[in-house]
Amino acid sequence: xxxxxxxxxxxxxxxxxxxxxxxxxxxxxxxxxxxxxxxxxxxxxxxxxxxxxxxxxxxxxxxxxxxxxxxxxxxxxxxxxxxxxxxxxxxxxxxxxxxxxxxxxxxxxxxxxxxxxxxxxxxxxxxxxxxxxxxxxxxxxxxxxxxxxxxxxxxxxxxxxxxxxxxxxxxxxxxxxxxxxxxxxxxxxxxxxxxxxxxxxxxxxxxxxxxxxxxxxxxxxxxxxxxxxxxxxxxxxxxxxxxxxxxxxxxxxxxxxxxxxxxxxxxxxxxxxxxxxxxxxxxxxxxxxxxxxxxxxxxxxxxxxxxxxxxxxxxxxxxxxxxxxxxxxxxxxxxxxxxxxxxxxxxxxxxxxxxxxxxxxxxxxxxxxxxxxxxxxxxxxxxxxxxxxxxxxxxxxxxxxxxxxxxxxxxxxxxxxxxxxxxxxxxxxxxxxxxxxxxxx
Amino acid sequence: xxxxxxxxxxxxxxxxxxxxxxxxxxxxxxxxxxxxxxxxxxxxxxxxxxxxxxxxxxxxxxxxxxxxxxxxxxxxxxxxxxxxxxxxxxxxxxxxxxxxxxxxxxxxxxxxxxxxxxxxxxxxxxxxxxxxxxxxxxxxxxxxxxxxxxxxxxxxxxxxxxxxxxxxxxxxxxxxxxxxxxxxxxxxxxxxxxxxxxxxxxxxxxxxxxxxxxxxxxxxxxxxxxxxxxxxxxxxxxxxxxxxxxxxxxxxxxxxxxxxxxxxxxxxxxxxxxxxxxxxxxxxxxxxxxxxxxxxxxxxxxxxxxxxxxxxxxxxxxxxxxxxxxxxxxxxxxxxxxxxxxxxxxxxxxxxxxxxxxxxxxxxxxxxxxxxxxxxxxxxxxxxxxxxxxxxxxxxxxxxxxxxxxxxxxxxxxxxxxxxxxxxxxxxxxxxxxxxxxxxxxxxxxxxxxxxxxxxxxxxxxxxxxxxxxxxxxxxxxxxxxxxxxxxxxxxxxxxxxxxxxxxxxxxxxxxxxxxxxxxxxxxxxxxxxxxxxxxxxxxx
Numbered sequence: 001x002x003x004x005x006x007x008x009x010x011x012x013x014x015x016x017x018x019x020x021x022x023x024x025x026x027x028x029x030x031x032x033x034x035x036x037x038x039x040x041x042x043x044x045x046x047x048x049x050x051x052x053x054x055x056x057x058x059x060x061x062x063x064x065x066x067x068x069x070x071x072x073x074x075x076x077x078x079x080x081x082x083x084x085x086x087x088x089x090x091x092x093x094x095x096x097x098x099x100x101x102x103x104x105x106x107x108x109x110x111x112x113x114x115x116x117x118x119x120x121x122x123x124x125x126x127x128x129x130x131x132x133x134x135x136x137x138x139x140x141x142x143x144x145x146x147x148x149x150x151x152x153x154x155x156x157x158x159x160x161x162x163x164x165x166x167x168x169x170x171x172x173x174x175x176x177x178x179x180x181x182x183x184x185x186x187x188x189x190x191x192x193x194x195x196x197x198x199x200x201x202x203x204x205x206x207x208x209x210x211x212x213x214x215x216x217x218x219x220x221x222x223x224x225x226x227x228x229x230x231x232x233x234x235x236x237x238x239x240x241x242x243x244x245x246x247x248x249x250x251x252x253x254x255x256x257x258x259x260x261x262x263x264x265x266x267x268x269x270x271x272x273x274x275x276x277x278x279x280x281x282x283x284x285x286x287x288x289x290x291x292x293x294x295x296x297x298x299x300x301x302x303x304x305x306x307x308x309x310x311x312x313x314x315x316x317x318x319x320x321x322x323x324x325x326x327x328x329x330x331x332x333x334x335x336x337x338x339x340x341x342x343x344x345x346x347x348x349x350x351x352x353x354x355x356x357x358x359x360x361x362x363x364x365x366x367x368x369x370x371x372x373x374x375x376x377x378x379x380x381x382x383x384x385x386x387x388x389x390x391x392x393x394x395x396x397x398x399x400x401x402x403x404x405x406x407x408x409x410x411x412x413x414x415x416x417x418x419x420x421x422x423x424x425x426x427x428x429x430x431x432x433x434x435x436x437x438x439x440x441x
Numbered sequence: 442x443x444x445x446x447x448x449x450x451x452x453x454x455x456x457x458x459x460x461x462x463x464x465x466x467x468x469x470x471x472x473x474x475x476x477x478x479x480x481x482x483x484x485x486x487x488x489x490x491x492x493x494x495x496x497x498x499x500x501x502x503x504x505x506x507x508x509x510x511x512x513x514x515x516x517x518x519x520x521x522x523x524x525x526x527x528x529x530x531x532x533x534x535x536x537x538x539x540x541x542x543x544x545x546x547x548x549x550x551x552x553x554x555x556x557x558x559x560x561x562x563x564x565x566x567x568x569x570x571x572x573x574x575x576x577x578x579x580x581x582x583x584x585x586x587x588x589x590x591x592x593x594x595x596x597x598x599x600x601x602x603x604x605x606x607x608x609x610x611x612x613x614x615x616x617x618x619x620x621x622x623x624x625x626x627x628x629x630x631x632x633x634x635x636x637x638x639x640x641x642x643x644x645x646x647x648x649x650x651x652x653x654x655x656x657x658x659x660x661x662x663x664x665x666x667x668x669x670x671x672x673x674x675x676x677x678x679x680x681x682x683x684x685x686x687x688x689x690x691x692x693x694x695x696x697x698x699x700x701x702x703x704x705x706x707x708x709x710x711x712x713x714x715x716x717x718x719x720x721x722x723x724x725x726x727x728x729x730x731x732x733x734x735x736x737x738x739x740x741x742x743x744x745x746x747x748x749x750x751x752x753x754x755x756x757x758x759x760x761x762x763x764x765x766x767x768x769x770x771x772x773x774x775x776x777x778x779x780x781x782x783x784x785x786x787x788x789x790x791x792x793x794x795x796x797x798x799x800x801x802x803x804x805x806x807x808x809x810x811x812x813x814x815x816x817x818x819x820x821x822x823x824x825x826x827x828x829x830x831x832x833x834x835x836x837x838x839x840x841x842x843x844x845x846x847x848x849x850x851x852x853x854x855x856x857x858x859x860x861x862x863x864x865x866x867x868x869x870x871x872x873x874x875x876x877x878x879x880x881x882x883x884x885x886x887x888x889x890x891x892x893x894x895x896x897x898x899x900x901x902x903x904x905x906x907x908x909x910x911x912x913x914x915x916x917x918x919x920x921x922x923x924x925x926x927x928x929x930x931x932x933x934x935x936x937x938x939x940x941x942x943x944x945x946x947x948x949x950x951x952x953x954x955x956x957x958x959x960x961x962x963x964x965x966x967x968x969x970x971x972x973x974x975x976x977x978x979x980x981x982x
């Protein structure tokens with residue numbers, strides 16, 4: 001199969017698949033299902049949901065359980081100071097955004113987004129009967145079902161099933177090494193992009209030589225970034241555990257096909273555009289830079305998914321948490337600036353989430369244990385800046401097992417983003433109605 | 442009780458499946474030898490003697506400990522004003538990381554070498570299962586020695602009682618660091634280990650309460666690691682923290698765990714957890730799934746549990762039982778087990794009869810295929826199965842397959858690698874301990890300051906060490922086979938695909954690769970091997 005011939009799945013399916021000229025190399029799985037796919041491809045052309053001007057949701061997962069209480073901080077609060085004698089931040093260092101509330105000092109990027117009118121802070125986000133297991137709680141956020149239920153599909157996957165049934169796999173792109181469970185769908189969609197150090201590569205790649213600049217490489221020796229093959233690599237998300245009737249071999253055959261199809265599409269889009277503002281060198285910021293280029297390059301992707309790990313701060317939290325928040329805040333701030341310069345800021349909403357917040361009372365190891373509700377951020381041109389929901393009470397009588405109680409169901413946030421930003425009905429996706437929050441004008 | 446496959450149903454195909462799943466695959470000769478035995482004899486011979494013969498440890502254990510030198514260095518730095526102090530500490534940290542990175546590379550290479558030894562493969566495969574099950578990462582533990590020690594614990598106890606393994610892990614220094622047990626104290630118990638012990642190691646979600654976790658965390662207090670003070674000098678192996686039970690850290694109060702009340706400690710928690718009805722279901726399902734590739738449905742799972750209970754949770758005879766069970770060879774599910782990256786790499790090298798790539802290259806390959814040994818993504822380990830496969834990983838498997846089969850063609854295919862980083866991780870480019878001159882000036886001797894000629898020589902050495910020559914195909918094919926496409930296809934698919942019938946799609950790829958010219962040259966044979974290796978079917982067993 002010639003890659004250059006395969007511009008998009010739709011085009012490929014329309015022109016190649018039933019034509020017969022290529023079918024002799026098609027994996028068995030595809031030849032069994034091409035009729036269905038072909039029908040879906042036509043449907044997508046009619047629905048046209050993936051137009052280049054459609055709105056885009058960028059999801060940023062803060063993996064490990066971000067300490068919400070030291071991210072969005074109640075100011076002048078005695079309970080906070082009592083619960084956090086060593087970890088508590090002093091009022092003078094906090095970036096004040098209203099009389100009672102401030103942001104962690106490392107979040108200056110987000111504070112300016114707030115003042116520019118591009119950041120909404122939703123407080124006290126969680127769900128009933130909170131689970132404190134990383135995996136289970138991540139699963140609850142990913143599937144969007146009640147904490148005593150389970151689902152084989154993710155909320156983003158159900159969005160794909162409902163609103164983008166015939167789209168290319170690249171309607172969702174995850175810049176992550178872990179497959180987001182939220183992408184799991186009846187018809188799996190989503191492409192994995194593992195770019196590696198994009199900016200670094202540019203500076204150190206010399207054609208025809210193997211040795212990279214010794215000094216910069218040595219400095220970066222412990223850097224987590226791995227040097228990927230040129231141009232990064234693309235991966236199809238698999239809808240974990242949701243294979244249905246497919247055998248692993250069927251799945252492999254389909255994935256092989258998707259690899260060939262998506263590779264060119266992404267490299268085309270990313271090479272078309274340049275970042276207009278400098279991005280920090282962190283992996284997260286470089287991933288945001290890539291997303292920004294893909295948006296500028298006209299990818300029809302509706303959902304981008306990024307993640308930053310390391311928030312499970314059981315011990316010696318202060319420096320680690322501060323570093324993580326800085327990495328996040330600076331990356332997001334560059335991303336918003338780049339989108340603004342492109343003129344795409346209004347089309348994009350960035351939503352952060354973490355599987356849970358952390359225990360109100362700090363532990364004896366200079367850290368915090370798994371908690372429950374926490375704040376999350378919504379950023380973008382369409383977002384109505386402000387503080388939404390309520391800062392949960394820290395008074396010991398109001399806590400449940402030492403954790404703050406939620407006042408905004410995370411699915412209200414999902415429903416709002418789906419309805420107000422992506423323009424689809426939320427009930428078929430979230431399986432029941434949730435009150436919307438006032439995050440959009 | 443599990444039924445046993447009758448000897449009359451035992452054939453070459455099943456022997457090949459077992460060789461691949463129980464270990465890392467092997468040559469057609471090894472398959473033939475297994476096929477000549479009964480199913481029970483075959484499983485028994487793969488498992489080898491119950492008595493454990495430890496392999497020689499990796500060489501870095503004999504290096505001298507740096508604790509003393511580091512402490513002296515830090516003391517000196519502390520007397521300096523900033524920014525010299527801060528810079529110095531950064532340089533020391535960088536030196537430490539470089540040194541640990543080199544030791545980790547050696548450790549990974551050492552383990553892969555054990556896996557590639559036919560007589561050790563089965564125990565090493567189980568060690569790999571246990572590493573994923575009791576996932577512990579260098580990212581947090583930061584001690585190559587302690588990870589080696591944990592790996593040795595898995596290897597040594599792999600064939601014994603499950604309860605001994607769980608208890609051993611609960612007292613293992615690397616685990617105590619990884620899940621914060623080392624820092625847990627009576628006045629502030631840390632729940633991390635207790636939670637994962639129940640959720641991931643022994644019971645599974647939904648089989649315990651938050652209260653059970655909190656009370657168990659109290660019971661585990663006191664189990665920590667001893668400090669390194671007093672053992673600073675000497676060799677690395679003698680200088681590391683070891684398990685220590687400290688009564689004054691222990692919460693000696695009464696706890697209620699799984700409905701039982703008493704003054705429990707860590708051993709009691711392990712005992713109580715393993716007595717839960719969920720415990721045998723959890724471990725037997727995980728073992729079945731690891732080896733068979735698909736989850737045991739309820740009736741089979743119940744039989745597995747009964748078998749496990751009748752064996753008192755002894756692992757070696759349990760593996761014998763599942764490997765001789767007819768369901769293990771269910772033809773309908775034969776394409777449902779995806780090879781892990783480690784299994785893929787070691788297996789391919791065994792099948793084509795080439796040594797493993799240099800440790801630094803093997804580590805790189807496994808990392809980019811999603812299985813960086815000693816650095817699982819999180820405490821859940823690797824998800825396995827189809828989670829190994831996405832279009833990034835499948836393209837990479839195909840690329841690396843071509844490196845191993847066709848060679849790296851000079852260094853052309855290796856152009857994306859960072860040779861300086863690899864040379865440092867292999868110990869060819871050394872950094873030396875930063876030193877402080879009497880004037881308070883800091884000097885580090887690393888690649889930056891190396892003599893350019895010396896550095897170039899080290900890099901050349903590295904390039905030579907990672908370059909892969911084309912696979913030696915003379916031993917794989919006879920001259921008779923090279924005259925006949927059908928014979929060659931049959932011979933290669935027997936070697937690489939456990940003798941399954943060849944799907945039409947693969948036949949086409951194969952014929953394309955072969956070309957017209959007969960007899961087939963070495964290069965053509967490699968292309969045909971590659972057509973198999975770069976196919977979906979090769980990724981499953």
